[in-house]
Amino acid sequence: MASKRPVVLYGASGFSGRLVAEYLREYNVPFIAAGRNKTKIQDVMNHVPGIETADYERAEVANTVDELASLFTGAKVVCNTVGPFIYYGPTVVEACLRAGCHYVDISGEQAWHRDLAEKWGEKFAAKGLLLAPAMAFMSAPSDVAARMCMEAANIDTLEILTMFDGIPTFGSTQTIFAVIQTEGYYLEQNRYKTWTRAKGYEVVVPGYIRTQLALSWGGFPHPVWYKNHPQVANVRSFGGLLNRQIMEGVLATEKNFEETIRPLPKEEQERKLAEMANAVQSGTPPRENSREQRTIDVVVGRGSTDFVQCVLFGTCCYRQTGLMQAYAAHSLTLGPPRQTGFASPAAAFGHRELLRALEGHGLSKARLTT
Numbered sequence: 001m002a003s004k005r006p007v008v009l010y011g012a013s014g015f016s017g018r019l020v021a022e023y024l025r026e027y028n029v030p031f032i033a034a035g036r037n038k039t040k041i042q043d044v045m046n047h048v049p050g051i052e053t054a055d056y057e058r059a060e061v062a063n064t065v066d067e068l069a070s071l072f073t074g075a076k077v078v079c080n081t082v083g084p085f086i087y088y089g090p091t092v093v094e095a096c097l098r099a100g101c102h103y104v105d106i107s108g109e110q111a112w113h114r115d116l117a118e119k120w121g122e123k124f125a126a127k128g129l130l131l132a133p134a135m136a137f138m139s140a141p142s143d144v145a146a147r148m149c150m151e152a153a154n155i156d157t158l159e160i161l162t163m164f165d166g167i168p169t170f171g172s173t174q175t176i177f178a179v180i181q182t183e184g185y186y187l188e189q190n191r192y193k194t195w196t197r198a199k200g201y202e203v204v205v206p207g208y209i210r211t212q213l214a215l216s217w218g219g220f221p222h223p224v225w226y227k228n229h230p231q232v233a234n235v236r237s238f239g240g241l242l243n244r245q246i247m248e249g250v251l252a253t254e255k256n257f258e259e260t261i262r263p264l265p266k267e268e269q270e271r272k273l274a275e276m277a278n279a280v281q282s283g284t285p286p287r288e289n290s291r292e293q294r295t296i297d298v299v300v301g302r303g304s305t306d307f308v309q310c311v312l313f314g315t316c317c318y319r320q321t322g323l324m325q326a327y328a329a330h331s332l333t334l335g336p337p338r339q340t341g342f343a344s345p346a347a348a349f350g351h352r353e354l355l356r357a358l359e360g361h362g363l364s365k366a367r368l369t370t
C-alpha cells in the first residue's frame, strides 16, 4: 500500500468538497476523491479550476464502516465533508480509527464535538492520531482569533461571534435544521450551561451600522475546546448569516420546532427537520464572489482588569473551509500534528500558522485591539 495517495477527500462531490480539492491541488497533495457516486464526483472534479494538474483518483464507496475503512487503509489523512455530522459522522470516524488515519472534518455542530471529545478522543490519542473536527470557516478562524486574544491579554472570558454573507448549500441547510433538535451549551466557570432554546440575540458587528441577529445555533464547538482549559473559564459563542430575513426565518423555525415537533419521537423529529430544510434549499449555489460573500469573526476577551478584541475581516466562507482542510491535510502529510486525540484547529496546527494561510490567500485579515 506504499503508493496509496495520502489523503482521502470524502464527500468530494459536494460544494465544500470541490473547494477542498481545489486547494489540495494548490498544495500539490495527491488525493482520492471519494463519495457515493463516481459519475457525480468526476462531473464535479471536472469543474475544479486547474484540476488537470492535480494528482488524484476517484473512488466510489458505500457509507459503511467496512467499505470506508478498506478505502482509508494505507492513506494518512481523511478529510470528511459529509454532513450533517451528527447523522453521518460516526461511521466515518470509526472507519478512520480502524484504518489508522488522522481525521479532520468541516463540522460545526457542538453536539458532534461533544460526542467526539467524550467517545473518540482517547482512542485516537492512543494510536497517535489526530481527531480535529471544525477545520472550516465555522469555527476555525474564530479559534485563531480567540488564541490571539489569550496571547495578548490576561483574560478568562471569551465571547465569540461568527457571521457570514452567502447562500447556504444543500448540506449546510440540512445541518442548520438538524442542530435545532440538539441541546446547546455555553461555558460558565468551566461548566456547561444550557442555552435558552429558540432565542435570538442582537449583536454589534464591526463594520456595520445596524445590529445583526445571531443565534446560539446548537452552541458551537468552542465551549467543548475550553471545557478543561486552565486559563479560559467562560465561553459564549453565537453566529449566523448577515441577512436578517434568513435569520428571522431560522428563529421562527426554532420556535415552531419547540411547540410542534419536539414532542414527537426522535426519528420523526429528524424527518420533519429534513423536510423543512429541503423546502428551503435544494440546489448548489454559484461559486462565491469575494466582493459579495464577506465574513466576520469577532472575539472579545475579558479578565478582571484586561480587555482585548480580535476581529477577522474575511471573505468567501466556503473557500476558507476548502483552504483550511487542504492546509491540514498538507501539514499532516509532512509531519505530526501539535496534538493528538481530540483537538481544536489552532491546537492541532497553530493559530499563527492558520492565520498566515488565510491571510496569504487573501481570505481573512486580523485586527487586534487591547
Ligand SMILES: NC(=O)c1ccc[n+]([C@@H]2O[C@H](COP(=O)([O-])OP(=O)(O)OC[C@H]3O[C@@H](n4cnc5c(N)ncnc54)[C@H](OP(=O)(O)O)[C@@H]3O)[C@@H](O)[C@H]2O)c1
Pocket: 010, 011, 012, 013, 014, 015, 016, 017, 035, 036, 037, 040, 063, 081, 082, 083, 084, 085, 088, 106, 107, 108, 134, 136, 137, 138, 139, 169, 170, 171, 172, 173, 175, 176, 318, 321
Ligand atoms: N463549519 C463550516 O464552516 C462548514 C462549512 C461548509 C460546510 N459545512 C458542513 O459540511 C457539510 C457538507 O456541506 P456542503 O456545503 O459540502 O454540502 P453539499 O454541497 O450538499 O455536499 C454534501 C456532500 O455530502 C455527501 N453526502 C450527503 N449525504 C450522504 C450520505 N448519506 N452518504 C454519503 N455521502 C453523502 C454528498 O454526496 P452526493 O453528492 O452524492 O449527494 C456531497 O458530497 C454540511 O454538514 C455543512 O453544514 C460546514
